[in-house]
Amino acid sequence: MPSEGYELTPEQLARQEARKLKRQKKKEELANSAPPAQTEDNGAIVFRPWLTVQAPSSDNVEIIKLMTWNLLAQCLVRPEKLHGCLIAYRNDAFEKADATVIQYDDVNVRSEGSDSAQKGLSFRTRNIASIVGLKRKGSDDDGVVVATTHLFWHPSYSYERARQAGLLMRETIRFRDTSGHPNWPCVLTGDFNFTPIDPGYSLLVGDQLLPAQEDRLARSRVVHASVDPSVPVTGPKAEEEDEASENDAEMDSDHVLTNARNAEAADGLLSTSELLDLYATPSRPRSAYDLGQRIMAKKDAASIRRCGERYKMPDARLGAFEPEWTSYTHFWKTVLDYIFIIDPPHRVSSVTRLLQSHKTDDMHPGLPRKGVSGSDHISLAAEIQWHNV
Template structure:
């Protein structure tokens, strides 16, 4: 009978070394690479070029995305997220932007610019960055510097824009709330020959769910100013199409959406506008409130509970005729004087009815009356534990005689992709889902 194995002292020492090495590896794993940290849910693209007319001309890929400013992150607002720290999200944000390979990027809630700007330089972007008064985050338009040059730019401060000719300062502006929100506009001239170009505007409208009137006013001002910006350019620039992309903070069933795309206001939408025709303490200092609470209302995400769509209006009084708030008819006139934009997603996805059947469109979960626009927006563009909504859009305002066609779209994600709510590792670094479209229009 053979003797049982007896390890030698040298063998025991080597075994102990291997054990200690494994133990150290578990205690101190190697750092993850940027690619591992930045893993996101892959995005499919939908080709709808066969459904469109006028296929010749220049094609531009444009994306829009709300990055979720780090200054707005609160654990109580995103209780199910597993990546709220800046270091956990930043590479996911960069990868999402780069994954679309867009010619033009419209970004909102942009902060930590010392980190973002170098990342935009790597793939060859230039950019225009604008911030509202005393805001901690802003709006950014990035464009490929080998494709375009910026020839003009403008910032629209909604709080300062007048909407009527009579009355004092506040009445002429028709303000219900001083929000510090802005729109950023640029005129981009095509490089490499030709006189073609594009007007691009991005914005982040007022967040508060109950202030339907103020959001409608801001959207109307934006369309008016974009149209004006185009007409102020050269004769050639006046023939450039306009794109309005960003976080509009209203849904496809909201009165502002209907006003923007030219649908008549429904009775329920008129009621929403009427209930929000108030004057907030930020406009009328005579209203007595807790100063800290009033200031917090201005910033998206600053208060717990901002995700409640039935949130009541506080620190405000009913509007009086002398306050100058626009009537429904005056709002309609404000929008119609500037033309009627169309939505890239609502137009494009309308040609793919199977997406609605698959639950990927807004109309698959919310009833939109037949003949009205909005049913074919993505099913969600923002998805958190408390808040699931469509808030982001790419709107197109054609140039005279040069209609813009939608030829490809980044496919909406299904609800199942978002787990218990964004941001989420391996899925998306923001609480918003990016939108992207290939747009084509005839050459000059």
């Protein structure tokens, strides 16, 4: 160290000043080259508020929140992809009482006739449904049966989708009753791959079939090569059709059905009257969004984002108050996802809150989109209460 009273020489002072200038210049260079500060956006997503439909009753009620979301982004679809149906629940509130899986291709629609006639199958699709019975912890016998599914995607196969949806409803109710919980409500959720104007929707909620819907069913009563190998294959093979992305030309609902023949009586495809019998149930499924948004529309119709006007549906037609969109991409924009409620005997449900659907501007030009949805579908959520009658 320099001794007390030592003074730096002019040369030393010059070198010291040069070092200071060098350090300052380096700081300025680093500051100018650093990327601009970014706002932390981990988990950032467009805010969707809960909308109050009606106040919950205060006496002897059970309230459950439900959400459904098709997490499949079509841009990620690949052959041999891993996918399926999942039911998640709060393990501090519920415990699994029982569970099963429905393989639509293997479930009979009738008990008579040949093996193929008993199934009434038009296309071997490999679609499934998962069903679970959830018992509320700390209760004697309070619970709910939840089913989720992804029905066949091809828009021209309305019959097969109607068959699958009917089996979903029948088997879910049967599961509830045979599990020893006939007083539990049932919930049907998922991507049904049909719109509110499709015959499958009307059959499920109990609306009368329109002539155009009956015609759509009639035109789709065919037998695909995946069911009858003797059918000449003139287009993509069955597995290629099954793996096809929904943005293909096949999405044209008027596209001619390929690799299929007209159904014959021996094939056992359900007639319209037989479909109605398949869907017969004392308590008809009700859509949480269609029901809830109808109630809200009585107070402020202009604020409701619904699909009925686009589909030119009369307000009285069930499905007219479903969300404006549940799947929104560059190639198609439609409604495919639902939450249906089936009340048990002596209990009635009501919708208390709904998660607001996205604005169209938020989803434009298409999903998936960062900050909106990581899938080509949006999530739906509802708060439901049940009370005894």
